[in-house]
Amino acid sequence: MIAALEFHLIDFSRNWRGTVFGSFVVPLLTMLGFGVGVGGYVQGGVDGVSYLEFLVPGLLASTALQIALGESTWPVMANMEWIKLYPAQAATPLRPVDIVGGHLLFALLRVIGGSSAFLVVGVLFGALPSAWALACLPIAVLLGLAVAAPVFAYSIAVPTEVYLSLLMRFAVIPMTLFSGVFFPIETMPVVLRWVAYVTPLWHAVDLCRTVTLGRAPDWAVAGHLLYLALWAVAGITLAVRGFHRRLGV
Amino acid sequence: MTPMIEAAGLVKRFGDFTAVDGIDVTVQPGESFGFLGPNGAGKSSTMRMIGCVSPPTDGLLRILGMDPVRQGPAIRARLGVCPQLDNLAPDLTVLQNLTTYARYFGIPRREARRRATELLEFVQLSERSGAEVEPLSGGMKRRLTIARALINEPDLVLLDEPTTGLDPQARHLVWERLFRLKQRGVTLVLTTHYMDEAEQLCDRLVVMDAGKIVAEGSPRALIERYSTREVVELRFQAESQSGFAAKLEGIGERTEELPDRILLYASDGDAALTEVHARGLSPSGALIRRSSLEDVFLHLTGRTLVD
Numbered sequence A: 001m002i003a004a005l006e007f008h009l010i011d012f013s014r015n016w017r018g019t020v021f022g023s024f025v026v027p028l029l030t031m032l033g034f035g036v037g038v039g040g041y042v043q044g045g046v047d048g049v050s051y052l053e054f055l056v057p058g059l060l061a062s063t064a065l066q067i068a069l070g071e072s073t074w075p076v077m078a079n080m081e082w083i084k085l086y087p088a089q090a091a092t093p094l095r096p097v098d099i100v101g102g103h104l105l106f107a108l109l110r111v112i113g114g115s116s117a118f119l120v121v122g123v124l125f126g127a128l129p130s131a132w133a134l135a136c137l138p139i140a141v142l143l144g145l146a147v148a149a150p151v152f153a154y155s156i157a158v159p160t161e162v163y164l165s166l167l168m169r170f171a172v173i174p175m176t177l178f179s180g181v182f183f184p185i186e187t188m189p190v191v192l193r194w195v196a197y198v199t200p201l202w203h204a205v206d207l208c209r210t211v212t213l214g215r216a217p218d219w220a221v222a223g224h225l226l227y228l229a230l231w232a233v234a235g236i237t238l239a240v241r242g243f244h245r246r247l248g249v
Numbered sequence B: 001m002t003p004m005i006e007a008a009g010l011v012k013r014f015g016d017f018t019a020v021d022g023i024d025v026t027v028q029p030g031e032s033f034g035f036l037g038p039n040g041a042g043k044s045s046t047m048r049m050i051g052c053v054s055p056p057t058d059g060l061l062r063i064l065g066m067d068p069v070r071q072g073p074a075i076r077a078r079l080g081v082c083p084q085l086d087n088l089a090p091d092l093t094v095l096q097n098l099t100t101y102a103r104y105f106g107i108p109r110r111e112a113r114r115r116a117t118e119l120l121e122f123v124q125l126s127e128r129s130g131a132e133v134e135p136l137s138g139g140m141k142r143r144l145t146i147a148r149a150l151i152n153e154p155d156l157v158l159l160d161e162p163t164t165g166l167d168p169q170a171r172h173l174v175w176e177r178l179f180r181l182k183q184r185g186v187t188l189v190l191t192t193h194y195m196d197e198a199e200q201l202c203d204r205l206v207v208m209d210a211g212k213i214v215a216e217g218s219p220r221a222l223i224e225r226y227s228t229r230e231v232v233e234l235r236f237q238a239e240s241q242s243g244f245a246a247k248l249e250g251i252g253e254r255t256e257e258l259p260d261r262i263l264l265y266a267s268d269g270d271a272a273l274t275e276v277h278a279r280g281l282s283p284s285g286a287l288i289r290r291s292s293l294e295d296v297f298l299h300l301t302g303r304t305l306v307d
């Protein structure tokens, strides 16, 4: 598994500059646009804090989600079908669990990197007053796993990249809009609130907000953690099974 | 001694389609063994089962005395695989392609570097060590894939069409390197649809067609058994060819009629050609050559190897 992770790290080391640049610039622009721009129209803040303070923990979780998705969709299909990294690895002593695991660990390292960059920008904007914000990192990792693992299973199973676009359009966009990133889910009709409860993102958003704002969560912390862990474990199981089936090993 | 490969009644089906239809193969240590057959014969499907990346549908398969389904990782640790299509890492350098792959076998970094450097020397890619893979020529990529297959000092090397798609010069370079491996006593198993490749590299081979083995032996033995020593290739003006085959009756041992020529099989080509002329036939072209595995395949299946 570590050997497979090494591959991804070396591969990344050959073209990391764009990615690292992006992980600072994107949060910077988002915070400027939404936090400062939109925040100017939100009179009196949200839930008793400024809009920026409300927004930043949500954006952090959604950034972790985007990175996890980015690494578990097209790259997985490319490694299976186009570059054929996985088939090359399958011809060696590596097992499906090593192949999935190596790539998944790499995805999580990227989540940590992107989330850290986000935290740095958040601190510069004065949107993260408490050192507890650091606790967002493990939350981001758990969310990353809860998202990347099942999406690995999906991407290895679907026949064409059309399905990846479908996933983005019909699962990810609604999840991002209705998971309390930009506004509290209590303002939504019950039906939409269920989108938040069922999908992973909102659980991480609520956890991140709990630690950055130092306030009580909507759900018990343990409930959030267990629910995300459930996604992660189910996802890993399905992904390993899917790799086993596709690679014939 | 335990055979390197032992297959009995080996079958691979994809849905209703049978790609490998009950083949029996044994390969001994130190042998250089080939699967010769046209596209679609089932060569790659067989190689993938041997490489433990495709479970057999039916039959018995033992690689290095082990069961490929239950002991896949242990077997693959001792194999070197060069797949039909290169699957190198395009963004990594030539050297990194070898060192990262070495790590999959648990080879320590320092040792991986040493072996990689040595292998690049062997496949004559040392000057490209730091270059990216993507812009390399087909022949260079192939040699790199072969080097990668050798990184774990394998007991058994599997090469699926090692020179398909390469220009003649690049092919000869690959052959020369593979011949050296063979001389070192490495067990080689390769597939090809080039009869000259099979003749050059294989001690023993099986001829495959439509998932079945239709003949087995050394290249020389196969030619002796299924063909004559020489072949006369006769070309006629296109429209008139059909009538000529009948008029050749009795010359040589037999004839094969292809769309553009008639092959006349005889132990003595000169004598046969003299006889053709004596019958008053005047082909527009005539060529005498030695029999090859191509003729063996044609005789066994009625088709040519490369279309």
Ligand SMILES: Nc1ncnc2c1ncn2[C@@H]1O[C@H](COP(=O)(O)OP(=O)(O)O)[C@@H](O)[C@H]1O
Residues within 6 Å of the ligand: B014, B017, B018, B019, B037, B038, B039, B040, B041, B042, B043, B044, B045, B046
């Ligand atoms: N994964 C697969 N699914 C369905 N059919 C396949 C698959 N792999 C190979 N085949 C079919 O099996 C036959 C043999 O293919 P292959 O083993 O690649 O032959 P060769 O290597 O001799 O050209 C071909 O008709 C091919 O289309």
Ligand SMILES: [Mg+2]
Residues within 6 Å of the ligand: B043, B044, B045, B084, B160, B161
């Ligand atoms: Mg093939």
